[in-house]
Amino acid sequence: GGPSATATVTTGRAGPAEAAERDVDSYLRGSTYDVRRVATALRQLGTTAARMLDADLRGRLGGDPLAPGALGSLAADPSYERLTGVIEGVLRRGRAAGGGPYVPGELDSLLARYPELSAHVRLVGVCLPALPDVLAGRVDPLELYFSGDNPSVLADIYRGNAVADHYNELVARTVYGFAAARLAAEPGRPVRIVEVGAGTGGTSDRVLRLLAALGPDARLIDYRYTDVSSSFFRAAEREFGGHGVPLRFDVLDLEKEPSAQGFGPGSADLVLAANVVHATRRISRSLDRLRTVLAEDGLLVLNEVTCNLDYLALMFGMIPGWWAFEEPAERLPGAPLLDVPRWRQALEAAGFTGVRPVGAAGLDESELDQSVLLAGVAAPPRTPGSAESGAGVTAAAPLPRPGTGPADSLTAHLSGIFAEFLRLAVTDIDPTATFDRYGLDSLGAIQLVRTLEKDFGRLPKVLLYERTTLDAVADYLREHAPEACARFTVTPTPTPGPVPLPGERAATVDDPVVIVGLSVRFPGSPDADALWRNLYDGADLVTEIPAERFDWRRIHGDPVRTPGRTNSKWGAFVDGVGEFDAGFFGISPLEADLMDPQQRLFLQAAWAAVEDAGHRPSELRGTRTGVFVGATSHDYDGHLTAIGRDREAHSSSGLAHCIIANRVSYLMDLRGPSQSVDTACSSSLFALHAAVRAIRDGDCDQAVAGGVHLVLTEPLYVALGQTGMLSPTGRCRTFDESADGFVRGEGVAAVLLKPLSRALADGDTVHAVVRGTGTGHGGHVQSLTVPSPSAQADLISSVFRRAGVDPRTVTYVEAHGTGTVVGDPIEVRGLRLAFAELTGEQGDVPAPWCGLGTIKSNMGHLEAAAGIAGLVKVVLAMRHGVLPASIHYQRPNPLLELEGSPFHVVGATREWQRLTDPAGREIPRRAGISSMGFGGGNAHVLLEEPPGREAATPVAGGPRLVLLSARDEDRLRAAARRLLDHLSAHQVPLPDLAFTLGEGRDAMAARLALVASDQDGIREQLDAFLEGRPGHYTVGTAGPPAPWPGGALPENLLDRGRAWAAGADIPWSVLGGPRGSARRVSLPAYPFAPEWHWAHGPATEEPGPA
CATH class of the missing domain: 3.40.50.150 (Vaccinia Virus protein VP39)
Structure with missing residues (x-):
């Protein structure tokens, strides 16, 4: 009030x-x-x-x-x-x-x-x-x-x-x-x-x-x-x-x-x-x-x-x-x-x-x-004419330009149309001024295009977002509707055509950057497997705002009639945002309470991404590993301020966004660049772009990149509701005629990046190849928050040209697609312009070849983490060879103008087929991912399916030693349960499994070693351990690390396991025997303890969000 x-x-x-x-x-x-x-x-x-x-x-x-x-x-x-x-x-x-x-x-x-x-x-x-x-x-x-x-x-x-x-x-x-x-x-x-x-x-x-x-x-x-x-x-x-x-x-x-x-x-x-x-x-x-x-x-x-x-x-x-x-x-x-x-x-x-x-x-x-x-x-x-008011100051008339002066009756004709529509005198229309000067809103811009169509035929409905001055519209019409323009052109002054810029060299990227590890925690999706199940099933993960966040009834209402109200009570939320294993990272409970939960979640995600790659996080100590993260939300600042704890010592680092990246570098002793990025909704792809460039430029040898976003308090819900951006129905209906705005969402994801040559040498599993990345800005358009289709087209074209990729081989684009009536068509227009420029096909194409979709239809707009969410979806789709449906899509938004374009909306889950070249060879699956910040910052990433690995040399069968460890017995049991669940759903070659757990995990105090000859045997031993039954396993608690003195180990694998479980510091190359062709594979990461950390004032015992 x-x-x-x-x-x-x-x-x-x-x-x-x-x-x-x-x-x-x-x-x-x-x-x-x-x-x-x-x-x-x-x-x-x-x-x-x-x-x-x-x-x-x-x-x-x-x-x-x-x-x-x-x-x-x-x-x-x-x-x-x-x-x-x-x-x-x-x-x-x-x-x-x-x-x-x-x-x-x-x-x-x-x-x-x-x-x-x-x-x-x-x-x-x-x-x-x-x-x-x-x-x-x-x-x-x-x-x-x-x-x-x-x-x-x-x-x-x-x-x-x-x-x-x-x-x-x-x-x-x-x-x-x-x-x-x-x-x-x-x-x-x-x-x-x-x-x-x-x-x-x-x-x-x-x-x-x-x-x-x-x-x-x-x-x-x-x-x-x-x-x-x-x-x-x-x-x-x-x-x-x-x-x-x-x-x-x-x-x-x-x-x-x-x-x-x-x-x-x-x-x-x-x-x-x-x-x-x-x-x-x-x-x-x-x-x-x-x-x-x-x-x-x-x-x-x-x-x-x-x-x-x-x-x-x-x-x-x-x-x-x-x-x-x-x-x-x-x-x-x-x-x-x-x-x-x-x-x-x-x-x-x-x-x-x-x-x-x-x-x-x-x-x-x-x-x-x-x-x-x-x-x-x-x-x-x-007074009139004063510097303060600007009243009475007459602006200098724009200088006439060749081809657009009084003799150009096309410009004069357009000026008359614009003046009539905007209710201005013709003399008030400046052909060089951007349309925002006249207060032209989105509906007016579309209606004005419809007025122009009476004289010039069919036009893109978002033309005035692409060409933002009257002169630019005239140039477009001269190029695309020359016959209609001829009626309004009297003795046009010839002007030299644009001087072509030197073509961008299609870089031959012999050693591209690749993704070797990933970690996700999204609404209803605590890991990548759960995320894929939700995407494949077409799950809608949007719910009412849970009471543990805040009471949406306090702010829900009609934002048009009532200030301080929002029309959305919906969102997609991560469970347990206050859970954090502070002891694992050596952080005191007081400091953990005052840390933004975004810091905590991204720290755990970065650790998990390294483990997902099959590497011990301790391997990275002192290395030139970079950390790049996109983050925008300051909701926890507001919470600490509200309870009067924003001035305590730990809040200075606990609330700083730079610390989201810096704390990862500090705790894991990483010596590469460490940077947090805020470009609003494109933040995480800007972070990924910065990471890729840092690797290419030699600033680091590998990098963790990702994004994090949490929704903890009310103010931004109200502000976005007042702008009319939020969906009152709680659905992101991207590309659909019933689209009515976006739903807020939250999540965290991180990927580990390194050059392909190093990944192959390390025996890593390559999840995807990053063929290209790029960033840019929309420049001066209708308003600060309106995207520019031409700027997006320039960015996408640049990424494709530098990567040397023909857009006709790109069969999917994960769109930004927030589900707004005008925003979605603008994005499609930008893609269409880019593909037309790159292929040289300016007219309609015979049949579409590139699908469009967005993860936002499942879980809303994750804002700072939106781009990385889309990237992870594409990685999983490539892994499974399936394109998940963009749910809630029924009938196309008529402003999309998909007919005759290369694009179609993926409205139903389907197989993602590979294309073949003229020689009949399969072309790797390729996809673009777009992300746009509401301040104009755009990012685009081009992903490619990983190269097929050579068939592994057969490894002799027989029993294998499999190791698990954790900080204490409770976490060890949690790790065993996770591994059992994973092996119940996935077939993993036994040599890869044993090597990844032995070489790719740091040994901790509580240890479990088991012996089995196949995957069924591993499941049996894990089940026996969890049920407390005897079996071919041993458990122990390691004391201070005892260096292995060398010499022969027992021939019996379980005896070797007992020595390790008792605390012997034995290298896996000795403990597990020759590696052979074993590779690092994706296995469940460490199960962090779900300890609750949430700051509260002295007079309240409220635990905070769940």
Whole structure:
């Protein structure tokens, strides 16, 4: 919550402004107006209107208005594209509210319950039935509102009803209190008042009546009644001229400089504006201009709706001016309105002070659907042309360029289209300016492309994200629609074509970097085997946010209507995020409690990745091994701050993101580069790219790379909900027409990388070959968070060229694919551009050859760990020769434009077949993985199936010695259970198994040695150990390491095992005999103790998330 909307606050005001506030506070304390009751009524009106419209549209369309394309078919005017999007949301909320189909007479019933809403109910009853006709262009909304049989239907909203009267009274008492105090303090001095956007006088009426109570002093009020049009003035003079307050009627348009309209700097002591400032194109510019008009110690009084209401969206969304705003990021989603925090921020940025909302007694400001905002001016106003405001500064006209000057009528034609669509003068269109300058949003960009298609034929729907200036669009059209362009080109000035850059050399990578070890811990997937089962089965691993994280009910709601709410209660979560084997790593319980769990999980994952490669972590001590990790979340910082433990000594290292990588290097004594990376959602692939480059450049010999992300607290859920990015249905429907945003997820993964030559020499199992990696940025596009298809295409092309890979041999791309309506098509467009450039095939292809999918459909968006999650999925798919389905995909998003492209969505799990070359030889499976950060940082990785290994030389049969160890007996039993489960699911050659466990694991205190001749025998001995039955095994507890003195060992393998179990430090080459052709294989890693570490304050015993 925020401050009370009525509590007396210190605003720093004095004199008349302070007196005005006292008058308002006094009125509110005695007011009987019930804000909560009215808020409930208005929301019920919105729900009723939604159901009423739903029934009307169903009848007109002959089907479900929420069916794909149904609402879009109604809108004849491109300017209503955004309104149809709002209507869709209103209809969905109306259905979610329940109540069944609309029944005639419901509006009357609502009016009977809430008679104070008579004007609002009448507005809905009169205008809502005309909404479909307005969309279709058959009815002019201005005619609907201002003429015909109901000329006052809109004006009645602003006065003469309980809602309007309450807020008009607040404004009037503020103005009266200010004027009375000023006149008392400075008798005889006129009080200069400017009302902006007075219109039909809904607020003016009450203000002027109250000012008239000043008696003879009312003649000292200089009241300027203004509007953008003089058409209101004659009626206003007739109605208000007899109130006893001198009136002047002047035109004032906040889209123009006030000084040019007769309102000089400091020319007003008080400015009031009711329901008007939000309707301007740029709030910051309008407030700058109001501040210029106000004198020092002046007072600004704004009366504004401060939340989104569905009935308002339906009624006012029909008026073109509703959508005139140019900076949607500063407004409430899908509307020109601002809530109180946004107003406060905008006012303070413009130099106003002591911003205070008033509305009702005893309510938090977040509960106000409407507010009167008071703001003072303490500093001298900024004047036109000042460096601060930029007002009145005329930008230099862009210099004409060859081929795009006045003679180029294509550019002129496009300028006219853009100007009409954006409601600007043609002279306001700069062909070199990026579209974000005009406040063009995603829906508008797509609708504008549809407008262009009338002249130029079929175009990519995300063209304006790829070509971000009018000149760039013109260049695209000249290249791809030359015949259509010829109609608009008059004597084009020839320009030299682009000078081709030297071709990038397709590097012959004789010794590529490969993946030899991996470790994962994802939602519902504690290891790689579990992950593969979930992918193969098409599991949906999304759940409600568990109570152990936080209570989602505190923040769940409609983010459009209510600040501080999110529409998602969903996520995909890792079990046991507080579990950590601190003793294993020699970390004290206190330090472990204050370590970000991301540090703990990645530390364990890095250790496990090394063991998965079949190497002892102790082998890496002192080596040039790098560590690179992507991480972004700071949720544990917030937790420690909330419990007052963020200033303890260990929190300095426990919360630092650099320590996620550095602690791995420190504890494992690794001497290569150690780096944490934050590029938002592309972080883990940026980390992988950095690791590969470090190996190639000689900065390290091998590297651990990966990502980690945990979701522990509420704030980012709320912030993302407010942006509209999250899926309210809890599903990542990537590439599907029903995509409605992404679901948050968490996880950790690490891979061990080294050059292929070294991996083969070490006898490693190669999981995949990294044929290429690359990173880049989207540059300046529509907005910071919008991806650039052309930049993505450039990056992908560069990766493929450097790797020397023909895209026709790449049969799968693991897409970023967050499941957003525009983001998915932009990504596909980038891939399409890249493949077209690399293959030279610019037109449609006969048949698609490359599948698209994403792990996000199974477990949501793992944010910083998203890229590494996709990479692990591809590695496992290559291992099993199967492409898992991208679940929730049913019908393609029509903006994808997959027809004629190389791509198809993998909607069902299927075999991943290898291609063959002209000679009939199999081509290794190849795949790309894309990852995109919301700040523009893009990464792409090209993976290839590992080379086939030569058949192993047969090894003589017979019994083998198999070793297991752990820090204590409990962990030893856990390790035995893991190995037994693994061998029950996988066939592992006995020599490889024995060699990997003997040579690739560090020996610890609690030890188990067993002897068997085959895999069944190993399972039998493990089961006997776990059940406490006798068998061909021995257990022991090693004391301090005892060096082996050399000499002959017992011939009996179990006797050798007893010596090792007792603590003898015997090399495996001696203990296990000749290695032969045995290879390192992937086996279960160490089972870390699930000790609980979670910081809590002294007054709580809460254990934290599970």
